[in-house]
Amino acid sequence: MLSLKFVAFAIAYLSYTSIALPIKREVPQEHSHEPILTSVRASLNLNNPDKIVDPVFALLGDAAAKAGAGDITDLSCLQQAVADQAFTNAKAAGDIEGMTNALIFRALERNTGKVGLASALCTQTAKNPEIAALTQHQDPASTNAAATNKAITLELAKQIHSIGGNPIDAIKSGTFAPGDLNDATAKGNSCDDANDPNGCIFTQNLLVADATEDEINAAVDGASSSGSATTSAAAAAATTAAADSSSTDTCPPAVTVTVTSAAAATATASAAAAAATTTAAATSSAATSGNLQTFTGALGGVTAPAVTAGGRGFVVANNDDFLNIAAALGRSCDVQHNQCANAANANRNAGFTVGDCDQQNNSCHAAAQ
Numbered sequence: 001m002l003s004l005k006f007v008a009f010a011i012a013y014l015s016y017t018s019i020a021l022p023i024k025r026e027v028p029q030e031h032s033h034e035p036i037l038t039s040v041r042a043s044l045n046l047n048n049p050d051k052i053v054d055p056v057f058a059l060l061g062d063a064a065a066k067a068g069a070g071d072i073t074d075l076s077c078l079q080q081a082v083a084d085q086a087f088t089n090a091k092a093a094g095d096i097e098g099m100t101n102a103l104i105f106r107a108l109e110r111n112t113g114k115v116g117l118a119s120a121l122c123t124q125t126a127k128n129p130e131i132a133a134l135t136q137h138q139d140p141a142s143t144n145a146a147a148t149n150k151a152i153t154l155e156l157a158k159q160i161h162s163i164g165g166n167p168i169d170a171i172k173s174g175t176f177a178p179g180d181l182n183d184a185t186a187k188g189n190s191c192d193d194a195n196d197p198n199g200c201i202f203t204q205n206l207l208v209a210d211a212t213e214d215e216i217n218a219a220v221d222g223a224s225s226s227g228s229a230t231t232s233a234a235a236a237a238a239t240t241a242a243a244d245s246s247s248t249d250t251c252p253p254a255v256t257v258t259v260t261s262a263a264a265a266t267a268t269a270s271a272a273a274a275a276a277t278t279t280a281a282a283t284s285s286a287a288t289s290g291n292l293q294t295f296t297g298a299l300g301g302v303t304a305p306a307v308t309a310g311g312r313g314f315v316v317a318n319n320d321d322f323l324n325i326a327a328a329l330g331r332s333c334d335v336q337h338n339q340c341a342n343a344a345n346a347n348r349n350a351g352f353t354v355g356d357c358d359q360q361n362n363s364c365h366a367a368a369q
Protein backbone atom coordinates (compact mmCIF):
# COMPACT_ATOMS: atom_id res chain seq x y z
CA MET A 1 0.00 0.00 0.00
CA LEU A 2 1.39 3.37 -0.99
CA SER A 3 0.27 5.24 2.09
CA LEU A 4 0.08 8.98 2.51
CA LYS A 5 2.76 8.62 5.13
CA PHE A 6 5.09 7.13 2.56
CA VAL A 7 4.35 9.85 0.05
CA ALA A 8 5.00 12.50 2.70
CA PHE A 9 8.24 10.73 3.57
CA ALA A 10 9.32 10.49 -0.05
CA ILE A 11 8.65 14.16 -0.69
CA ALA A 12 10.36 15.29 2.50
CA TYR A 13 13.31 12.99 1.94
CA LEU A 14 13.75 13.91 -1.72
CA SER A 15 13.70 17.57 -0.81
CA TYR A 16 16.39 16.83 1.74
CA THR A 17 18.63 15.02 -0.71
CA SER A 18 18.11 17.22 -3.74
CA ILE A 19 17.59 20.65 -2.26
CA ALA A 20 19.03 20.76 1.25
CA LEU A 21 22.32 19.07 0.37
CA PRO A 22 23.95 21.74 -1.78
CA ILE A 23 23.03 24.41 0.77
CA LYS A 24 24.32 22.79 3.92
CA ARG A 25 26.46 19.71 3.40
CA GLU A 26 25.91 16.96 5.94
CA VAL A 27 28.18 13.94 6.10
CA PRO A 28 25.91 11.49 4.29
CA GLN A 29 25.89 8.18 6.07
CA GLU A 30 22.32 7.80 7.33
CA HIS A 31 21.88 4.63 5.25
CA SER A 32 25.22 3.05 6.20
CA HIS A 33 23.62 0.68 8.75
CA GLU A 34 20.55 -0.05 6.59
CA PRO A 35 19.39 -3.30 8.30
CA ILE A 36 19.16 -1.50 11.66
CA LEU A 37 17.12 1.25 10.03
CA THR A 38 14.82 -1.28 8.35
CA SER A 39 14.18 -3.14 11.61
CA VAL A 40 13.55 0.05 13.60
CA ARG A 41 11.17 1.31 10.88
CA ALA A 42 9.11 -1.89 11.20
CA SER A 43 9.00 -1.62 15.00
CA LEU A 44 8.17 2.10 15.00
CA ASN A 45 5.35 1.63 12.52
CA LEU A 46 3.55 -0.73 14.93
CA ASN A 47 2.59 2.32 17.00
CA ASN A 48 3.85 5.78 16.15
CA PRO A 49 1.96 8.28 18.32
CA ASP A 50 4.37 11.13 17.55
CA LYS A 51 3.80 10.62 13.80
CA ILE A 52 7.54 10.48 13.06
CA VAL A 53 7.79 10.27 9.27
CA ASP A 54 10.68 7.79 9.16
CA PRO A 55 13.57 6.77 11.47
CA VAL A 56 16.12 7.96 8.88
CA PHE A 57 15.34 11.59 9.76
CA ALA A 58 16.75 10.99 13.24
CA LEU A 59 20.18 10.33 11.71
CA LEU A 60 20.23 13.55 9.69
CA GLY A 61 21.40 16.96 10.87
CA ASP A 62 18.79 19.20 12.52
CA ALA A 63 17.81 21.16 9.42
CA ALA A 64 16.91 18.02 7.50
CA ALA A 65 15.61 16.11 10.53
CA LYS A 66 12.96 18.77 11.10
CA ALA A 67 11.09 17.72 7.97
CA GLY A 68 10.42 14.23 9.33
CA ALA A 69 10.25 14.70 13.08
CA GLY A 70 6.43 14.59 13.45
CA ASP A 71 5.46 15.92 16.88
CA ILE A 72 9.03 15.77 18.24
CA THR A 73 10.26 19.36 18.59
CA ASP A 74 13.61 18.80 20.34
CA LEU A 75 15.58 17.57 17.33
CA SER A 76 18.58 16.55 19.43
CA CYS A 77 16.19 14.00 21.01
CA LEU A 78 14.57 12.68 17.81
CA GLN A 79 16.96 9.72 17.64
CA GLN A 80 16.17 8.82 21.25
CA ALA A 81 12.43 9.26 20.65
CA VAL A 82 12.52 6.91 17.64
CA ALA A 83 14.56 4.30 19.51
CA ASP A 84 12.39 4.58 22.63
CA GLN A 85 9.10 4.05 20.77
CA ALA A 86 10.56 1.26 18.58
CA PHE A 87 11.89 -0.44 21.73
CA THR A 88 8.52 -0.12 23.50
CA ASN A 89 6.72 -1.60 20.48
CA ALA A 90 9.20 -4.46 20.02
CA LYS A 91 9.04 -5.23 23.74
CA ALA A 92 5.24 -5.40 23.64
CA ALA A 93 5.58 -7.83 20.73
CA GLY A 94 8.16 -9.96 22.58
CA ASP A 95 10.62 -9.23 19.75
CA ILE A 96 14.15 -9.38 21.21
CA GLU A 97 15.79 -8.75 17.84
CA GLY A 98 13.63 -5.65 17.38
CA MET A 99 14.52 -4.46 20.89
CA THR A 100 18.20 -5.09 20.17
CA ASN A 101 18.05 -3.11 16.93
CA ALA A 102 16.27 -0.22 18.69
CA LEU A 103 19.13 -0.14 21.22
CA ILE A 104 21.74 -0.22 18.42
CA PHE A 105 19.85 2.53 16.54
CA ARG A 106 20.03 4.79 19.62
CA ALA A 107 23.82 4.43 19.54
CA LEU A 108 24.40 5.15 15.81
CA GLU A 109 26.33 8.23 14.78
CA ARG A 110 24.21 11.12 13.51
CA ASN A 111 25.26 13.24 10.54
CA THR A 112 26.88 16.55 11.36
CA GLY A 113 27.90 19.34 8.99
CA LYS A 114 31.64 18.85 9.18
CA VAL A 115 34.27 16.16 9.73
CA GLY A 116 35.18 16.16 13.44
CA LEU A 117 32.00 17.89 14.59
CA ALA A 118 30.15 16.07 17.40
CA SER A 119 26.32 15.99 17.41
CA ALA A 120 24.36 17.56 20.28
CA LEU A 121 23.38 15.24 23.14
CA CYS A 122 19.74 14.72 24.09
CA THR A 123 18.99 15.97 27.62
CA GLN A 124 15.55 14.37 28.02
CA THR A 125 15.08 11.03 29.80
CA ALA A 126 13.85 8.13 27.69
CA LYS A 127 10.87 6.10 28.94
CA ASN A 128 12.79 2.82 28.71
CA PRO A 129 15.78 2.71 31.10
CA GLU A 130 17.68 0.58 28.56
CA ILE A 131 17.38 3.40 26.00
CA ALA A 132 18.01 6.09 28.63
CA ALA A 133 21.37 4.49 29.41
CA LEU A 134 22.61 5.16 25.87
CA THR A 135 23.71 7.99 23.64
CA GLN A 136 24.88 8.22 20.05
CA HIS A 137 28.35 7.53 18.62
CA GLN A 138 30.31 10.64 17.79
CA ASP A 139 32.24 11.54 14.68
CA PRO A 140 35.46 9.48 14.95
CA ALA A 141 37.49 12.61 14.17
CA SER A 142 35.90 14.56 17.07
CA THR A 143 37.67 15.14 20.39
CA ASN A 144 38.12 12.02 22.51
CA ALA A 145 35.97 10.01 20.08
CA ALA A 146 37.70 6.65 20.48
CA ALA A 147 37.17 6.58 24.25
CA THR A 148 33.64 8.00 24.03
CA ASN A 149 32.59 5.55 21.33
CA LYS A 150 34.09 2.58 23.16
CA ALA A 151 32.21 3.49 26.34
CA ILE A 152 29.00 3.77 24.31
CA THR A 153 29.52 0.35 22.74
CA LEU A 154 30.27 -1.36 26.07
CA GLU A 155 27.18 0.22 27.66
CA LEU A 156 25.13 -0.86 24.64
CA ALA A 157 26.44 -4.42 25.07
CA LYS A 158 25.30 -4.43 28.70
CA GLN A 159 21.84 -3.17 27.75
CA ILE A 160 21.50 -5.74 24.95
CA HIS A 161 22.56 -8.46 27.38
CA SER A 162 20.01 -7.24 29.95
CA ILE A 163 17.12 -7.84 27.54
CA GLY A 164 18.33 -11.30 26.53
CA GLY A 165 19.99 -10.31 23.23
CA ASN A 166 23.51 -11.03 21.99
CA PRO A 167 25.85 -8.38 23.47
CA ILE A 168 28.37 -8.87 20.62
CA ASP A 169 25.78 -7.19 18.36
CA ALA A 170 26.86 -3.93 20.02
CA ILE A 171 29.85 -3.87 17.65
CA LYS A 172 27.37 -3.20 14.79
CA SER A 173 26.78 0.28 16.21
CA GLY A 174 30.35 1.27 15.30
CA THR A 175 31.27 3.94 12.82
CA PHE A 176 33.94 4.66 10.18
CA ALA A 177 37.65 5.47 10.36
CA PRO A 178 38.17 9.16 11.15
CA GLY A 179 38.05 11.53 8.18
CA ASP A 180 40.43 14.36 7.35
CA LEU A 181 39.52 17.45 9.40
CA ASN A 182 40.44 19.68 6.45
CA ASP A 183 38.14 17.84 4.04
CA ALA A 184 35.64 20.45 2.86
CA THR A 185 33.32 17.78 1.42
CA ALA A 186 32.75 16.55 5.01
CA LYS A 187 32.61 13.07 3.57
CA GLY A 188 35.17 11.37 5.76
CA ASN A 189 35.57 7.65 5.13
CA SER A 190 31.85 7.04 5.14
CA CYS A 191 29.46 5.32 2.77
CA ASP A 192 25.77 5.85 2.19
CA ASP A 193 23.65 3.42 0.19
CA ALA A 194 19.92 3.05 0.76
CA ASN A 195 19.89 0.21 -1.80
CA ASP A 196 22.27 -2.06 0.11
CA PRO A 197 19.96 -4.05 2.41
CA ASN A 198 22.97 -5.48 4.25
CA GLY A 199 24.33 -2.04 5.09
CA CYS A 200 27.25 -0.61 3.09
CA ILE A 201 29.38 -0.14 6.23
CA PHE A 202 29.27 -3.93 6.66
CA THR A 203 29.36 -4.90 2.95
CA GLN A 204 32.34 -2.65 2.24
CA ASN A 205 34.05 -3.64 5.48
CA LEU A 206 34.32 -0.01 6.59
CA LEU A 207 33.25 -0.46 10.20
CA VAL A 208 35.93 0.16 12.83
CA ALA A 209 35.09 -1.98 15.89
CA ASP A 210 35.11 0.09 19.09
CA ALA A 211 35.77 -2.89 21.32
CA THR A 212 36.86 -6.51 20.98
CA GLU A 213 34.56 -9.43 21.73
CA ASP A 214 36.69 -10.14 24.80
CA GLU A 215 36.19 -6.59 26.07
CA ILE A 216 32.45 -6.91 25.54
CA ASN A 217 32.30 -10.24 27.31
CA ALA A 218 34.26 -8.77 30.21
CA ALA A 219 31.85 -5.80 30.37
CA VAL A 220 28.76 -8.00 30.58
CA ASP A 221 30.41 -10.77 32.61
CA GLY A 222 28.37 -11.68 35.67
CA ALA A 223 25.28 -9.83 34.51
CA SER A 224 22.34 -12.19 34.27
CA SER A 225 19.97 -12.04 31.36
CA SER A 226 16.27 -11.61 32.07
CA GLY A 227 15.57 -13.73 28.99
CA SER A 228 12.05 -12.38 28.82
CA ALA A 229 10.81 -9.50 26.77
CA THR A 230 7.48 -9.38 28.54
CA THR A 231 8.53 -8.52 32.08
CA SER A 232 6.82 -5.50 33.62
CA ALA A 233 8.51 -2.12 33.51
CA ALA A 234 9.23 -2.35 37.22
CA ALA A 235 10.69 -5.83 36.92
CA ALA A 236 12.72 -4.80 33.91
CA ALA A 237 14.06 -1.78 35.78
CA ALA A 238 14.95 -4.02 38.70
CA THR A 239 16.63 -6.50 36.38
CA THR A 240 18.59 -3.71 34.75
CA ALA A 241 19.65 -2.36 38.13
CA ALA A 242 20.63 -5.82 39.31
CA ALA A 243 22.49 -6.54 36.10
CA ASP A 244 24.34 -3.27 36.38
CA SER A 245 25.28 -3.72 40.02
CA SER A 246 26.52 -7.24 39.46
CA SER A 247 28.37 -6.46 36.30
CA THR A 248 31.61 -4.63 35.87
CA ASP A 249 31.02 -0.95 35.38
CA THR A 250 34.58 0.21 35.44
CA CYS A 251 37.47 -0.48 33.17
CA PRO A 252 39.44 -2.46 34.15
CA PRO A 253 36.77 -4.61 35.85
CA ALA A 254 36.52 -4.11 39.62
CA VAL A 255 34.54 -7.05 40.93
CA THR A 256 34.95 -6.25 44.62
CA VAL A 257 33.39 -2.82 44.17
CA THR A 258 30.34 -4.21 42.41
CA VAL A 259 29.79 -6.95 45.01
CA THR A 260 29.90 -4.30 47.71
CA SER A 261 27.39 -2.13 45.90
CA ALA A 262 24.87 -4.96 45.55
CA ALA A 263 25.20 -5.70 49.26
CA ALA A 264 24.88 -2.03 50.07
CA ALA A 265 21.65 -1.76 48.10
CA THR A 266 20.16 -4.68 50.02
CA ALA A 267 21.35 -3.24 53.31
CA THR A 268 19.82 0.13 52.50
CA ALA A 269 16.49 -1.45 51.68
CA SER A 270 16.31 -3.51 54.86
CA ALA A 271 17.55 -0.61 56.95
CA ALA A 272 14.74 1.46 55.52
CA ALA A 273 12.20 -1.24 56.35
CA ALA A 274 13.53 -1.42 59.90
CA ALA A 275 13.32 2.33 60.28
CA ALA A 276 9.74 2.29 59.10
CA THR A 277 8.84 -0.50 61.55
CA THR A 278 9.96 1.46 64.55
CA THR A 279 8.06 4.48 63.16
CA ALA A 280 11.01 6.57 64.21
CA ALA A 281 11.60 9.68 62.17
CA ALA A 282 13.52 8.46 59.20
CA THR A 283 16.90 9.99 58.71
CA SER A 284 18.14 10.49 55.24
CA SER A 285 21.74 9.75 54.49
CA ALA A 286 24.24 12.55 54.89
CA ALA A 287 24.28 14.95 51.98
CA THR A 288 26.93 14.05 49.43
CA SER A 289 28.96 17.03 48.35
CA GLY A 290 28.54 17.89 44.70
CA ASN A 291 25.25 15.97 44.60
CA LEU A 292 23.39 16.87 41.41
CA GLN A 293 20.26 14.95 42.47
CA THR A 294 18.01 17.69 43.87
CA PHE A 295 14.93 15.55 44.53
CA THR A 296 14.38 15.38 48.29
CA GLY A 297 11.38 13.00 48.60
CA ALA A 298 12.36 10.13 50.94
CA LEU A 299 9.50 7.76 51.84
CA GLY A 300 10.72 5.39 54.55
CA GLY A 301 13.94 7.38 54.76
CA VAL A 302 15.07 6.09 51.37
CA THR A 303 16.59 8.99 49.46
CA ALA A 304 17.34 8.97 45.74
CA PRO A 305 21.05 8.06 45.53
CA ALA A 306 23.49 10.89 44.92
CA VAL A 307 24.51 11.76 41.37
CA THR A 308 27.97 13.26 41.07
CA ALA A 309 30.27 14.21 38.22
CA GLY A 310 32.73 11.43 37.43
CA GLY A 311 33.11 8.13 35.64
CA ARG A 312 32.08 8.49 32.02
CA GLY A 313 30.28 11.72 32.95
CA PHE A 314 27.91 11.20 35.88
CA VAL A 315 27.99 8.59 38.62
CA VAL A 316 24.96 7.26 40.50
CA ALA A 317 26.16 6.25 43.97
CA ASN A 318 26.48 2.46 44.38
CA ASN A 319 25.11 1.92 40.92
CA ASP A 320 26.41 2.91 37.49
CA ASP A 321 27.96 5.76 35.57
CA PHE A 322 26.38 7.47 32.58
CA LEU A 323 27.34 9.65 29.66
CA ASN A 324 24.54 12.14 30.24
CA ILE A 325 23.04 13.65 33.36
CA ALA A 326 19.40 12.99 32.47
CA ALA A 327 20.10 9.26 32.31
CA ALA A 328 21.97 9.38 35.62
CA LEU A 329 19.21 11.29 37.42
CA GLY A 330 16.61 8.91 35.97
CA ARG A 331 18.55 5.90 37.23
CA SER A 332 18.82 7.48 40.66
CA CYS A 333 15.00 7.78 40.71
CA ASP A 334 14.63 4.16 39.56
CA VAL A 335 16.97 2.91 42.29
CA GLN A 336 15.01 4.88 44.90
CA HIS A 337 11.77 3.44 43.55
CA ASN A 338 13.06 -0.14 43.82
CA GLN A 339 14.28 0.35 47.37
CA CYS A 340 11.07 2.16 48.35
CA ALA A 341 8.92 -0.65 46.89
CA ASN A 342 11.05 -3.25 48.67
CA ALA A 343 10.58 -1.42 51.96
CA ALA A 344 6.80 -1.13 51.40
CA ASN A 345 6.53 -4.82 50.52
CA ALA A 346 8.68 -5.85 53.46
CA ASN A 347 6.45 -4.12 55.99
CA ARG A 348 2.68 -3.73 55.67
CA ASN A 349 2.76 -1.20 58.52
CA ALA A 350 5.42 0.93 56.88
CA GLY A 351 2.91 3.75 56.52
CA PHE A 352 3.32 3.91 52.76
CA THR A 353 2.51 1.63 49.84
CA VAL A 354 4.12 0.68 46.56
CA GLY A 355 1.58 3.08 44.99
CA ASP A 356 3.09 5.88 47.08
CA CYS A 357 6.53 4.83 45.81
CA ASP A 358 5.19 5.02 42.23
CA GLN A 359 4.00 8.58 42.83
CA GLN A 360 7.30 9.53 44.42
CA ASN A 361 9.09 8.04 41.42
CA ASN A 362 7.01 10.17 39.05
CA SER A 363 7.87 13.32 41.04
CA CYS A 364 11.53 12.33 41.07
CA HIS A 365 11.57 11.83 37.30
CA ALA A 366 9.67 15.10 36.77
CA ALA A 367 12.28 16.93 38.87
CA ALA A 368 15.00 15.38 36.72
CA GLN A 369 13.63 16.88 33.50
Ligand SMILES: *[C@@H]1O[C@H](CO)[C@@H](O)[C@H](O)[C@H]1NC(C)=O
Binds near residue numbers: 234337361362365
Ligand atom coordinates in the same frame (compact mmCIF):
# COMPACT_ATOMS: atom_id res chain seq x y z
C1 LIG B 1 9.06 5.96 37.23
O1 LIG B 1 8.61 7.16 36.65
C2 LIG B 1 8.90 7.28 35.24
C3 LIG B 1 8.47 8.66 34.80
O2 LIG B 1 7.21 9.01 35.30
C4 LIG B 1 8.19 6.17 34.50
O3 LIG B 1 8.52 6.24 33.14
C5 LIG B 1 8.64 4.83 35.05
O4 LIG B 1 7.93 3.79 34.42
C6 LIG B 1 8.38 4.79 36.56
N1 LIG B 1 8.90 3.53 37.09
C7 LIG B 1 8.11 2.69 37.77
C8 LIG B 1 8.78 1.43 38.21
O5 LIG B 1 6.92 2.91 38.01
